[in-house]
Amino acid sequence: MRKIILFFLVFSQFIAVGQRLNFGLSFNLMSLYHSYFKEDVVFAKHSYRAYYVNKNQFSFGTSFQYSFLTNVDFGRYSVSAELGYFTQSDGLKTKLSYPIANNDLYDFYSKVSYMGYQFSPVFNYLLTNKRQLRLYGEIGFPYMLLNESLSREKIASGPKSDAGYWSNQDEMLTEYGLKHDYFNVLLGVGYKMSILSFGVRYIHKINSRSDTGTSLGYLTLNISVSANFSKLKKHNIYIE
Amino acid sequence: MKYRRTYYVFYFILLFFLAVSCRKKEADTQLPWRYDVPVLYSADAYDYTLRQIDFQLKLAVLRGNNKTEEAIEEYINISDTSFKFEDYIFNGGWVRFMKNSVSYEGNIVAVPYFTSIMLDQSAIPESFDINDKMNQRYQAINGFLNRLSGDGEVLISGFARNGKLSGNIEFCNSDPILTWDKATALNLLELTHKTGGTSCLFDALNDMLDYMGNIPVQNKSIVVLLMNKDDSLGTSTLESVIQKAKANNTKINVIWLIDNWNYVDFTTFTELPARTGGFLIYMGDIYQVSTIFYGLDKILTNKVNYYKLDVKLTIDSPNYFLDSYRTGVKIYYPNSSYYKWSFIPFKLFKNARD
Numbered sequence: 001m002r003k004i005i006l007f008f009l010v011f012s013q014f015i016a017v018g019q020r021l022n023f024g025l026s027f028n029l030m031s032l033y034h035s036y037f038k039e040d041v042v043f044a045k046h047s048y049r050a051y052y053v054n055k056n057q058f059s060f061g062t063s064f065q066y067s068f069l070t071n072v073d074f075g076r077y078s079v080s081a082e083l084g085y086f087t088q089s090d091g092l093k094t095k096l097s098y099p100i101a102n103n104d105l106y107d108f109y110s111k112v113s114y115m116g117y118q119f120s121p122v123f124n125y126l127l128t129n130k131r132q133l134r135l136y137g138e139i140g141f142p143y144m145l146l147n148e149s150l151s152r153e154k155i156a157s158g159p160k161s162d163a164g165y166w167s168n169q170d171e172m173l174t175e176y177g178l179k180h181d182y183f184n185v186l187l188g189v190g191y192k193m194s195i196l197s198f199g200v201r202y203i204h205k206i207n208s209r210s211d212t213g214t215s216l217g218y219l220t221l222n223i224s225v226s227a228n229f230s231k232l233k234k235h236n237i238y239i240e
Numbered sequence: 241m242k243y244r245r246t247y248y249v250f251y252f253i254l255l256f257f258l259a260v261s262c263r264k265k266e267a268d269t270q271l272p273w274r275y276d277v278p279v280l281y282s283a284d285a286y287d288y289t290l291r292q293i294d295f296q297l298k299l300a301v302l303r304g305n306n307k308t309e310e311a312i313e314e315y316i317n318i319s320d321t322s323f324k325f326e327d328y329i330f331n332g333g334w335v336r337f338m339k340n341s342v343s344y345e346g347n348i349v350a351v352p353y354f355t356s357i358m359l360d361q362s363a364i365p366e367s368f369d370i371n372d373k374m375n376q377r378y379q380a381i382n383g384f385l386n387r388l389s390g391d392g393e394v395l396i397s398g399f400a401r402n403g404k405l406s407g408n409i410e411f412c413n414s415d416p417i418l419t420w421d422k423a424t425a426l427n428l429l430e431l432t433h434k435t436g437g438t439s440c441l442f443d444a445l446n447d448m449l450d451y452m453g454n455i456p457v458q459n460k461s462i463v464v465l466l467m468n469k470d471d472s473l474g475t476s477t478l479e480s481v482i483q484k485a486k487a488n489n490t491k492i493n494v495i496w497l498i499d500n501w502n503y504v505d506f507t508t509f510t511e512l513p514a515r516t517g518g519f520l521i522y523m524g525d526i527y528q529v530s531t532i533f534y535g536l537d538k539i540l541t542n543k544v545n546y547y548k549l550d551v552k553l554t555i556d557s558p559n560y561f562l563d564s565y566r567t568g569v570k571i572y573y574p575n576s577s578y579y580k581w582s583f584i585p586f587k588l589f590k591n592a593r594d
Contacts, residue, residue: 041426041429043422043425047272047379048272048378048379048380048382048383048386049378049379049382050378050382050425050426050429098375099375099378099429099432099433100373100374100375100432101368101369101370101372101373101374101375102369103433106374
């Protein structure tokens, strides 16, 4: 909470000196997850199993984030604050292999779903300045406030199985560090039109010291709509 | 201006909810399925004649309660009638049992221990590939390591001759551990796919006893998860191992898992613990392995109470008892949802503990 208040205090300084103040909505849709495990064995935190894992794993899932957006620009530069709700309902999937008899491996699939509020300060830069379609790059540091009571994990015998063997599992929730709030780093690129912008973002979780070292990031589509309140423009507008 | 005010209202309402977050209850530990199991501490014949044996059994009875996260519970309300000795006819004459008394006792003096857990990795004639298809034993032993209380030092190893191990014995940890250790748990996991070869039980025990010989701990033991009988290809024998264990003041505890009784070396399995002061556990089902290992720390530190049974065994003429006699007892579990009874085989010796 203190981090958010501190950002608002800093952000308000930008509002004071910025040229235009825009408001809008931002949506992130779909996620292509990438998990990286430091080692090829994961020890479960709430059972006494251990699993062999592929160090790099990818899974595709339905996620949705909607945010209220406040944007202040200074010519090519702009600063945005996005405050919204993120839900990963389809599940971050991980394949876990448990050694059994006859030199065989029994594959389990962990499906983690989580949701929470996300606050994202984002810095944008227009890479081109064409009239209609402008290419931009962005970097941000979203802060995720998890709604822990809604975090779920299921273990199933197949990647598409909806019926989990067990519910209320915690084989991977702790491994991914999804049991506490965390910071991300955001990198994005896209195209901006007058009120609409769309692009691609890569959001990577920053691990805390207490985390296991497993990395988690995801690629998502971003669409933003912002209203241009012309009466809010101040001073002389800098135009290139 | 009006719209901006409305926007800010929504903005700060959302901000308010940022401060509100429900805390989720920590997930329960998901222990594997476990069954009840008895632990035979001792079977002592205090009066052994040709036609009558008076003996005493000390048995702990562990409960595999799957409704709780608690790893070990003991049955404390077992009635006398739950312990059954079955009379039978032998060579035309009756062999009869009579229970004199059953009491529930404990001598809980917690003692630090040093133990070496040895896993039978042999595959001939039986292997874990037959008896433990889903690798319950890894969860059981890893659970034991996770629950170490700091009262004991532990070594873990597997043994087999001409199998997939690096020698007759392959250690999971080169130094004893007091608490869970990642490298040890990883090596233990890799033992799963290292079954093969024949059992070098006596040679492995001999080598382990040599290793533990100089350890200055009073409560020393070896815990063997056994399947196959010794292959007789080595230089050590049952008698030499027992004598060395006694000389080194080391108990040999046997946890016995078999599928086919024809492969059982009953003499070895019962004499090793009986003559070295160790305990014997006979597992009729692999689901009992979790109950045993989750409670092993308590068993090794003498924190488990036991039932003491005083029994008289008689045999009709002209049959007579020899220097040792093999029999067993059935325990019927009260109110168990999973396992109705267990059978414990044991052996009575005329000259006990020689």
